[in-house]
Amino acid sequence: MNQDYIKADPWSVIEEGFDKEQVKSSESLFSIGNGAMGQRANFEEQYSGETFQGSYIAGVYYPDKTRVGWWKNGYPEYFAKVLNAPNWIGIDVFINGEPLDLNTCKSVSNFKRELNMKEGWYKRSFTATMPNNFEVAIEVTRFLCVDLDEVGAIQYNLQVLNANAEVILLPYLDSGITNEDSNWEDKFWNTTKITSDDNRAFIESHTMKTNFAVCTFMQTALHIDGDKVDASPITKKDELSIGNSYSVEVKKNEKVTLTKYGGYTVDRNHSKDQLLKAANTVLDQASKYGFETLLQKQIEAWAKIWEMSDITIEGDVKAQQGIRFNIFQLNQTYLGKDSRLNIGPKGFTGEKYGGSTYWDTEAYCLPFYMATKNQDVAWNLLEYRYNHLEKAIENAEKLGFKNGVALYPMVTMNGEECHNEWEITFEEIHRNGAIAFAIYNYHRFTGDYSYIPKMGMEVLIGIARFWHQRTNFSEDKQKYVMLGVTGPNEYENNVNNNWYTNYLAKWCINYALEQLDVIKDKYSEDYKILVSKTKLTSAETEDWAKAANNMYFPFSEKHQVYLQQDGFLDKEMIKVEDLSRSDRPINQKWSWDRILRSPYIKQADVLQGFYFFEDDFTNEELEKHFDFYEPFTVHESSLSPCVHSIQAAKLGRMDQAYTFYLRTSRLDLDDYNKEVEEGLHITSMAGTWMSIVEGFGGMRVKNNQLCFTPQIPKQWTSYSFKINFRNQIVTITVSEKGTDFEISGSNELMIQVNDKQVKLLPGKIVHV
Structure with a gap:
């Protein structure tokens, strides 16, 4: 049973009546x-x-x-704490x-x-x-x-x-x-x-x-x-x-x-x-x-x-309150004025996670800030990582990597790794790929390439070097493999060939190679400085390409899906719906040993890859993977429901998408995970915004163009949001009757709606 003492209201969070049992929860919520x-x-x-x-x-x-009672080489000496x-x-x-x-x-x-x-x-x-x-x-x-x-x-x-x-x-x-x-x-x-x-x-x-x-x-x-x-x-x-x-x-x-x-x-x-x-x-x-x-x-x-940042929902007060609470807390935490700052998973609402920076910023928060602020704010978030590149190289050196390899920290305040659980610190390396994806995402959305030759390419080189050195060639498989990792699903540690991590590594290397070609061709002076500074050689980049093009991906012929990792099908495949309610949440009821041997997925893992790289896969492939993995997902991470909501909407399963949306938007207000007294889940709140804009609104950027495939949950009569796309503000209002688009400013804009070209003119509402 979720808590339900917060009154439904479109613009306020309201508690009536004094209950000592609720004091700590309310201290977070208010x-x-x-x-x-x-x-x-x-x-x-x-x-x-x-x-x-x-x-x-x-x-x-x-x-x-x-x-800790033991020490390992490369282990962080401290855990940074917001005070x-x-x-x-x-x-x-x-x-x-x-x-x-x-x-x-x-x-x-x-x-x-x-x-x-x-x-x-x-x-x-x-x-x-x-x-x-x-x-x-x-x-x-x-x-x-x-x-x-x-x-x-x-x-x-x-x-x-x-x-x-x-x-x-x-x-x-x-x-x-x-x-x-x-x-x-x-x-x-x-x-x-x-x-x-x-x-x-x-x-x-x-x-x-x-x-x-x-x-x-x-x-x-x-x-x-x-x-x-x-x-x-x-x-x-x-x-x-x-x-x-x-x-x-x-x-x-x-x-x-x-x-x-x-x-x-x-x-x-x-x-x-x-x-x-x-x-x-x-x-x-x-x-x-x-x-x-x-x-x-x-x-x-x-x-x-x-x-700029409001999302309005007509006909569903709880959904309206949920999205505004999420947007409000994101803006309370980070306004983008200072590139020395970043977004902690608890923001200013509690001490858990040390108030530090995680990969959540690049994977979840960047799209929100790009679309609801100006591009300087997103630039500041990327500059934060560039300023920590030297520390990322030091972090990798501590683990035995050489030659300018960069491993960005799982948790940081100043660029140094300060996470103190070995299976995360050493193994949850997919966080490196989120940094590279954010650089790609920034350029895709803003159209501004200047960050890449100025700062981003150095970061991409350090990351590509990491993936190349972190793989090894398997004589048995005649492929490059990645051993001893933890994927986004932290309920499986020390696995081999996590599909998402391997796919991300391949993508990062190929993206770095593509950008090197662009810079060599169009920014020749920057290219010379870059090669000199990083001591990059053509022999090295050829080795990167060899690893990327021969990466191993575990696949099940029987189920026709990529496997989360080697051995995933060796587990006892009992679906979440067949678990006793008394076993949930498993992170509070089960031993860690039992969790690690189970098929249960804390958050989107393979489906995180299908979210990031959706253009690489067909809808049929998405459907197959969604139907295979979702029944084993317990959603005990705050970052989980939003990705599933977006994917369900893409598959046209609006009832499921809506259920996931409500869970992500009211995660704290309704205390789904029974832990709100420790603080709010700030970074996952950006995922709530994505659930509406990218999920229900179907917003994407393809071929330098804003694209939409709008849908509406049956519980709503209408919803609207704004997007700042390359300094042009587009207002989108979706109802049962169709979608209205309006652009402010003085320039026209071509967009794509349901695969058709639509011209937006200032001062005119276009109904689709």
């Missing part, structure tokens, strides 16, 4: 971010119940030493000396949370009866500014409903925080200076080992019934925290409002000795605007984001 920082939806006031505290700063991490950053949101509340704590209150009523995705703010309200019988009403609004992205704002409203009382509000900063997932319980932060200036306070600290310097800051002001309280707060300070204590006598029903601005200045953006000055500058800006103006600017900033 998370906010602005690309530069983010935070879980922890309460401002103290809470003694089960909670998972989390505030995060983009790009600030700690190398937590790997904890729980100093907490700036805290506001302790005391009524006649009693702390407000929802865990100890006699009763809590009218509890409501709302995450307004349209306008980018989070609100929480409730009425509570405290142990000393005072009844209080609280309403809190909070947001992280998109434009002024070092600042967050909180407006905390309080009323005592049944008597006059002494109210103490203690807004504070706290650097005495820890990560839940630390390996050795190391101290991650060193606090160096705590200062205050009237209603402002600052904590200067730096991370241990990585030495990121951060100034956490706040400014507070108090009003009663709209009138400012002029009394200066009393400073409360210890070794790791500082607070401004306001004590006021309030009459019954008087409204006390605390406004708090807070956030971080970081030495990634300012010099270390200027962090305090930068904090004061940004506080000056925030206080000059004031809370209401800042909120208005936030609403305008989100309106701009939604103008």
Whole structure:
């Protein structure tokens, strides 16, 4: 049974009623971010119940030493962790000396949370009866500014409903925080200076080992019934925290409002000795605007984001809420302003996976950012990998590869591999191919070739060298084989000849050779520099071609399908539908030994290859492979349902495609995998977008042209989305009656719809 306490609403995530069992899940679901920082939806006031505290700063991490009982050559020395950053949101509340704590209150009523995705703010309200019988009403609004992205704002409203009382509000900063997932319980932060200036306070600290310097800051002001309280707060300070204590006598029903601005200045953006000055500058800006103006600017900033990235669905509120939640969280995590940053699988919503970069970015996220932003954003994501090429070469050297071989990390913060499970670190090498595919995908979509001679070709050479050295020639098969790998299906480790990995290797080598020919022909100066820098020879590229053209692919004559890997048919082939419900999810119910011997597939593996390289296969081949592998797929990876949704739609199986879409779009809202309290599945959310645009909309780029084969689930009356294709915005609206296309700007555009040429003219809606 999935959770169902989130109310269906097209633009908001809403929870009504207070349930202590849901607190941690809601902390994930109501998370906010602005690309530069983010935070879980922890309460401002103290809470003694089960909670998972989390505030995060983009790009600030700690190398937590790997904890294993054994060591192997090439093993990563640390697992990079996004750090729980100093907490700036805290506001302790005391009524006649009693702390407000929802865990100890006699009763809590009218509890409501709302995450307004349209306008980018989070609100929480409730009425509570405290142990000393005072009844209080609280309403809190909070947001992280998109434009002024070092600042967050909180407006905390309080009323005592049944008597006059002494109210103490203690807004504070706290650097005495820890990560839940630390390996050795190391101290991650060193606090160096705590200062205050009237209603402002600052904590200067730096991370241990990585030495990121951060100034956490706040400014507070108090009003009663709209009138400012002029009394200066009393400073409360210890070794790791500082607070401004306001004590006021309030009459019954008087409204006390605390406004708090807070956030971080970081030495990634300012010099270390200027962090305090930068904090004061940004506080000056925030206080000059004031809370209401800042909120208005936030609403305008989100309106701009939604103008391009929104997908509307008519007739299905849960589906509408699901896609907007996914798009909202993607934009909260990454806005594309900084090529030093990337997209972590949990974004700013939890610590799992270390907040690092995975192959998810290239395989799943890049299409979303290419189509909903301008191409600079996608360029920044590709530049991130180019900037880490030297580290990728170092990673390969640690494993014994030579001659400029590049192995991109499974998990990284700075280009170094920092994943600490050997079967992933050493064997899940298909991640290398996703980097090359992203370069191809960028050029295919944007038409911009300039990245390849400037940066991309070096990356492609390093990757082609890797695949060539990672294969070996089998005398028995008279083919090149790839031994000891883990494919996308992580429920099978250390297998031989994973079809997807072998196919990807062949494709990467051939793509690199094709691009070398283009650069030699059209960018001769770049070619000379490239050959000199990489010491590339024609003998080497001939060896690459030999391996690519003689690659081995396991195939079943009986089933007429490519096999996921050698020996796949030796398994006990029991389909998922024949598993007992009590066995699911198998990753929580079974031993690893049992999982590895089973035929069960965590996520698309062979079908991932059919998704990437669909032009290489017929629809009949896709259908055969889909029908063979889907019944063994347990979808226990967040990256799984979206690929299956796209493939089902391509096969015209819209009921199945819709079921998969609902699962990917509401994976977190409905907590399908029973783990949302650990954080949201940010990178797979881009797959939800692909399910609609590439699945139902059938969008592809072929022969330099946008192509569509639109379909609509029977549960919907219509849906629409926008695509920024080479700086031309195309709006697509699909209904039961057909599809409308509209183009903005001043140029016409030829597109293909259901294999027919269609001309789009500015200002005219074309109905197909």
